[in-house]
């Protein structure tokens with residue numbers, strides 16, 4: 279269980295995250311939505327300690343995440359993998375090496391410095407690439423891959439950490455709808471098959487509805503919605519996105535990920551375009 283207790287993060291006078299408390303059980307798939315600047319990235323970055331809290335605490339089991347230092351902090355960051363909108367690969371290195379870099383925190387510093395990987399690590403990396411359907415790219419420089427392929431390499435690298443939790447900061451914001459679907463399907467598969475908690479920031483409401491069992495809506499640093507997609511009513515959407523007007527609708531926060539059947543990999547099913555659910559009587 280991840281426990282975020284009354285966490286605030288300030289940048290000077292600006293409050294990026296304001297007294298947020300959340301309990302996230304192991305194995306949940308959580309989508310965080312909200313306008314640009316709502317505090318979504320800052321919240322994720324505090325969970326894996328790329329940013330520090332100003333007040334409050336973050337706990338995972340008996341670990342006080344927000345005050346870890348040294349080896350214990352590195353151990354936490356291994357358990358808590360993160361992927362980013364811009365993939366953060368090393369473009370001139372081949373895909374296989376990029377994936378094996380996910381093992382760095384598992385190995386001695388000297389082996390890491392010399393970039394010596396064992397046969398077992400190579401096999402593990404190939405298995406991760408196969409799982410993501412991109413094993414044929416293993417020897418290509420990562421920078422030559424498409425955005426969707428690069429994000430899958432980043433996910434394979436995260437899997438090499440054997441994490442308990444996967445944080446994804448707008449993982450599909452730079453991708454076309456087909457690649458967005460492939461990446462979201464991969465995150466869902468990792469969540470369901472491996473029991474890894476996935477917490478992902480998303481700009482697209484329909485993606486959050488389709489893939490996440492729990493949606494957290496943030497506005498101006500605070501959590502203003504926390505519940506299952508079915509509870510995300512028109513009023514809740516307006517509160518999250520700040521709509522006093524009546525012209526907020528799902529299309530404003532949507533890049534449709536309906537994919538023609540002939541473009542889907544075998545076995546995949548097109549996602550259903552979800553409808554905004556208005557509360558009874560609204």
Ligand SMILES: Nc1ncnc2c1ncn2[C@@H]1O[C@H](COP(=O)(O)OP(=O)(O)OP(=O)(O)O)[C@@H](O)[C@H]1O
Pocket residue numbers: 289292293294312313314315316317318319320321
């Ligand atoms: N390193 C920083 N220094 C100063 N201010 C920051 C820093 N990081 C974030 N902020 C500010 O904190 C607030 C929240 O930013 P954050 O990036 O967390 O929002 P977000 O919801 O993830 O937005 P987006 O969807 O555009 O990424 C913003 O006002 C932002 O300008």
